[in-house]
Amino acid sequence: MSPSCGGTVDISVSLVLIISFATKSDTGNYSCMTQPPDTISPTVSIQIAGLQGQVWYWMLLGKSAILLFSLASLAVKYKRGELRRLSAHGAVSRLQARRHFGVSRCLTAKAPPARKPRERVEIPGLERITYAERMHYVPGLAKPVFPDWERDYKDPRHYRSPPVHEMPLYKEKPCYVFNQRTSVLEGVRQALWLTKTKLISGLPPHLVSVAENPANQIPDQDERVQNAIKHARFWDTTEERPRKEKYSKTLLINLIHLCATLQSSHPAIGRRILAEKYSLAATWKRGEDLFQIRGQNGLLHNSMDPLPAVSGSQEVADTADHVLETFYPVSPTIDLQKVHVYKEEVNSTGFRGDYPYPHSHTLYFLEGADARCKLRPEQFRANMLMFTFGNALAHAHKLYGTQPQRVLDSPVTVQAVGTNGRIFQFLVFQLNTTDLSGDDGIKNQVWLDEDVELYDFAKVRPLIKKKQVR
Amino acid sequence: MMVTFPLLAENNQHQLRAHIKRQPRPQWEENRGVQRSRLDGGGSHPDLLCFSILIRHKGIDLMRHNGIGSSNTKEDVVMALSCLTRGLRSLTVSQPALLSSQVAAQCKLGAQVPTTVGQHRGFLTTAPLEQNKTFWKKREKYTIKPIGMKKTGGRDHTGKIRTHGIGGGHKQRYRWIDFQRLRYEPGKEDQPFEEKVVEVRYDPCRSADIALVAGGNRKRWIIATENMHAGDIIKTSGVIGRMAVLANEGDAYALGALPVGTLVNNLEILPRRGAEYIRAAGTSGVLLRKVNGTAIVQLPSKQQVQVLETCMVTVGRVSNVDHNKQIIGKAGRNRWFGVRPSSGLWQRKGGWAGRKIKPLPAMKSYVNLPSIAAK
Numbered sequence: 001m002s003p004s005c006g007g008t009v010d011i012s013v014s015l016v017l018i019i020s021f022a023t024k025s026d027t028g029n030y031s032c033m034t035q036p037p038d039t040i041s042p043t044v045s046i047q048i049a050g051l052q053g054q055v056w057y058w059m060l061l062g063k064s065a066i067l068l069f070s071l072a073s074l075a076v077k078y079k080r081g082e083l084r085r086l087s088a089h090g091a092v093s094r095l096q097a098r099r100h101f102g103v104s105r106c107l108t109a110k111a112p113p114a115r116k117p118r119e120r121v122e123i124p125g126l127e128r129i130t131y132a133e134r135m136h137y138v139p140g141l142a143k144p145v146f147p148d149w150e151r152d153y154k155d156p157r158h159y160r161s162p163p164v165h166e167m168p169l170y171k172e173k174p175c176y177v178f179n180q181r182t183s184v185l186e187g188v189r190q191a192l193w194l195t196k197t198k199l200i201s202g203l204p205p206h207l208v209s210v211a212e213n214p215a216n217q218i219p220d221q222d223e224r225v226q227n228a229i230k231h232a233r234f235w236d237t238t239e240e241r242p243r244k245e246k247y248s249k250t251l252l253i254n255l256i257h258l259c260a261t262l263q264s265s266h267p268a269i270g271r272r273i274l275a276e277k278y279s280l281a282a283t284w285k286r287g288e289d290l291f292q293i294r295g296q297n298g299l300l301h302n303s304m305d306p307l308p309a310v311s312g313s314q315e316v317a318d319t320a321d322h323v324l325e326t327f328y329p330v331s332p333t334i335d336l337q338k339v340h341v342y343k344e345e346v347n348s349t350g351f352r353g354d355y356p357y358p359h360s361h362t363l364y365f366l367e368g369a370d371a372r373c374k375l376r377p378e379q380f381r382a383n384m385l386m387f388t389f390g391n392a393l394a395h396a397h398k399l400y401g402t403q404p405q406r407v408l409d410s411p412v413t414v415q416a417v418g419t420n421g422r423i424f425q426f427l428v429f430q431l432n433t434t435d436l437s438g439d440d441g442i443k444n445q446v447w448l449d450e451d452v453e454l455y456d457f458a459k460v461r462p463l464i465k466k467k468q469v470r
Numbered sequence: 471m472m473v474t475f476p477l478l479a480e481n482n483q484h485q486l487r488a489h490i491k492r493q494p495r496p497q498w499e500e501n502r503g504v505q506r507s508r509l510d511g512g513g514s515h516p517d518l519l520c521f522s523i524l525i526r527h528k529g530i531d532l533m534r535h536n537g538i539g540s541s542n543t544k545e546d547v548v549m550a551l552s553c554l555t556r557g558l559r560s561l562t563v564s565q566p567a568l569l570s571s572q573v574a575a576q577c578k579l580g581a582q583v584p585t586t587v588g589q590h591r592g593f594l595t596t597a598p599l600e601q602n603k604t605f606w607k608k609r610e611k612y613t614i615k616p617i618g619m620k621k622t623g624g625r626d627h628t629g630k631i632r633t634h635g636i637g638g639g640h641k642q643r644y645r646w647i648d649f650q651r652l653r654y655e656p657g658k659e660d661q662p663f664e665e666k667v668v669e670v671r672y673d674p675c676r677s678a679d680i681a682l683v684a685g686g687n688r689k690r691w692i693i694a695t696e697n698m699h700a701g702d703i704i705k706t707s708g709v710i711g712r713m714a715v716l717a718n719e720g721d722a723y724a725l726g727a728l729p730v731g732t733l734v735n736n737l738e739i740l741p742r743r744g745a746e747y748i749r750a751a752g753t754s755g756v757l758l759r760k761v762n763g764t765a766i767v768q769l770p771s772k773q774q775v776q777v778l779e780t781c782m783v784t785v786g787r788v789s790n791v792d793h794n795k796q797i798i799g800k801a802g803r804n805r806w807f808g809v810r811p812s813s814g815l816w817q818r819k820g821g822w823a824g825r826k827i828k829p830l831p832a833m834k835s836y837v838n839l840p841s842i843a844a845k
Contacts, residue, residue: 329686329703334684334686
């Protein structure tokens with residue numbers, strides 16, 4: 001039907017119709033005649049404009065303006081199978097406008113709730129006779145069900161992911177994933193069980209002695225640290241006081257910088273580099289379950305040389321007598337994300353193989369880094385422990401392979417510092433074994449120094465000048 | 471190119487008519503293919519709306535089952551337009567006076583109707599969005615995270631007040647309580663299990679306190695009993711042994727396993743239905759006796775119920791025991807709770823008021839025992 005210019009339209013009324021199955025190519029002017037010839041031979045002018053997937057027809061007829069809605073667009077979608085999928089997601093179809101079409105009743109009352117469609121019964125062996133061939137409703141025949149329409153080309157803007165069971169990486173056995181937002185119920189005890197670790201409170205004595213050695217301290221240390229705190233807490237903003245996320249990060253960076261000023265006397269500092277937002281992945285088996293740690297935890301100090309082992313081989317062997325603490329009735333996998341779609345054996349330190357600083361030296365954790373998850377101190381320490389372990393494990397897998405090793409020749413040591421801006425937690429983790437399946441045998445070790453306050457308070461007080469405040 | 475809109479064939483008309491209820495036609499109605507809807511009320515002119523209804527309701531069917539038998543879009547356009555033209559034609563023919571009276575008399579549409587256009591009945595131009603009052607309740611997956619609630623103010627789905635005296639009050643978030651205490655974890659069916667109480671806290675939605683318990687791989691909220699503290703281990707078991715169990719407070723057992731005379735709460739009257747009775751602060755029921763497969767419990771209102779012995783109960787009194795001793799103190803505190811003042815109108819009290827002394831109602835039985843006569 002090619003468009004033609006219609007006759008004169010002497011009346012200015014528009015009638016809007018929505019008719020399905022029309023496309024934009026139907027735009028144009030149509031004219032119609034009715035039989036028998038009537039007083040009005042209306043001319044129809046049809047324009048088609050797309051409006052959210054609906055096709056609108058404007059028709060000039062008569063004196064009244066009528067707006068007609070129809071289920072046409074919905075029907076088109078139904079025919080395409082989209083509506084069925086929409087209603088499968090209960091919330092989505094409920095939130096769309098449901099038209100109220102019954103006009104034989106009062107229209108001001110609330111529309112009655114949508115009735116559920118009649119249930120389709122499948123009887124095996126019986127063929128359903130539908131009115132699909134007849135192309136129109138025939139009372140007595142069944143309603144045909146057409147297959148869902150699938151796009152025959154790939155459109156990246158309209159991609160529906162397959163259900164979980166059909167994904168290529170789907171596995172029957174679930175995997176428990178620990179990510180940077182996980183908040184485990186039992187805190188450090190659960191992290192210790194998951195990593196098969198023995199906890200020793202307090203930092204190793206030789207580290208403490210290193211810290212107290214005046215040769216390792218910067219000149220004017222107290223004053224410079226206080227300046228760093230004041231900068232982070234007071235001076236780093238144009239507002240009254242900086243927010244917690246901001247000042248904790250500024251303080252950490254300032255303190256790292258202060259430590260780095262010792263480079264002239266400690267050349268090893270020059271062989272380290274900071275890295276941020278690196279993605280860690282490590283896999284291990286614990287009992288019957290598969291565990292993975294994945295995520296971007298925070299700041300990392302990488303170094304060219306590995307850290308020396310903290311405890312000797314005798315202590316390592318002694319850990320075999322230690323019994324891991326269980327917390328019945330809570331299962332150790334509580335709060336971990338259970339996934340069925342995962343890649344097996346992912347082990348990645350976050351850097352490529354030829355990175356010049358392959359060894360993880362220290363991790364820095366900030367409590368306020370992720371606004372979406374607020375971790376309590378216990379959960380924060382557990383998070384620190386898990387990610388330190390993950391770094392060590394990924395490195396051990398890279399060095400020694402993914403087969404579980406009962407005892408590593410040289411244990412992998414990683415340190416971690418966590419802070420909320422005022423309180424610090426220090427952690428030294430030593431990976432002695434990658435054989436984490438059983439509860440017995442050599443355990444890893446962690447030295448944990450909890451809740452060390454750097455300063456008591458840093459309050460912003462209003463300045464009251466004498467003789468100016470009445 | 472001129473397009474002719476053919477008249478509706480007779481067979482089409484029948485098909486169309488089949489979907490719309492018949493109306494007695496007034497005598498002066500002369501148009502043939504006109505269908506009317508109920509809104510007409512027997513009105514004279516075929517409402518434009520009726521054609522819209524035609525096309526709206528049966529738009530697709532029209533497309534499908536017109537006598538021509540084609541699914542051509544343009545044919546459908548033709549057909550639909552023909553209906554409309556006919557309707558409009560008769561519309562202009564009708565008497566304006568009749569129209570306006572009918573509009574006045576029969577138009578029930580609300581203020582949404584544009585009344586400026588003269589010669590047609592009003593209609594709804596917008597699609598009313600569904601009331602989203604109860605969407606927050608429609609979540610299917612259990613969660614321990616508090617869910618934001620929408621207050622109803624005592625109004626029901628029509629918008630009118632159904633219960634007076636409710637409205638306002640502090641904002642509350644709903645913590646989804648798991649009333650079915652004997653809910654096994656998927657994979658660990660039919661084994662009595664223990665759970666650890668993580669915390670006991672105030673719930674704004676009820677008078678009792680609630681406890682977050684964790685067991686296995688899941689955490690859930692339950693109604694806390696009187697002496698429950700964080701760190702306690704509570705047991706849930708559906709097994710009924712021959713000997714009665716010495717139950718600790720907070721544990722949940724089947725009624726048949728408990729000794730007679732224990733104080734119980736969170737009673738379910740049908741097995742696995744979920745606790746519906748004895749949940750308020752400080753309440754407790756008493757297990758009175760057990761008789762062949764059923765147990766009789768006395769509720770806090772002294773009413774006795776007979777339930778199957780496999781129904782679960784928890785042992786002890788519900789927490790927050792001093793709830794009834796709380797003094798509100800001022801009207802404002804009641805308003806914080808969402809309690810609106812009652813009507814101040816003095817009304818003469820009738821026979822319903824005053825103290826009544828009457829015997830206890832008969833024992834209610836929720837058990838279908840086979841009758842002796844049915845043998």
